[in-house]
Amino acid sequence: MFVTVKYRRGRCLLSDRLRERGYTQTQLADRTGYDKSIISKYVNGTRGMNFDTAKTIAAAINCTIDDLYEWIEYD
Template identity: 55%
Template structure:
């Protein structure tokens, strides 16, 4: 069994802490347009970006995406 990222959960995580994308941009230095692309599933975060965003919002990197399990033969 292997795992790949599914839908980005960034919008939900921000809602939970009552913050918005503008705040996240200011805290992390990541442009608001990039954050929007992640949140709207138009772009996948790099490992470094996911680490920085998770640290900023106080969650684990695994909490930023749904997990999709699939057979490694797929």
């Protein structure tokens, strides 16, 4: 029998990833073409990223989408 593990996205960790890599929000905006105000909203958790945006940002800062979020296991 297989037990399915499910996850839901938790807190955005973009600010942590930027700090670890020494990038500013402005540098990320320049690297991705996204407006700095939108990057700020992702960092502050007032706006969620869609999958395409998360993939673009992850590639720009050399991490995976999984690295951008806290993942919470549930039944």
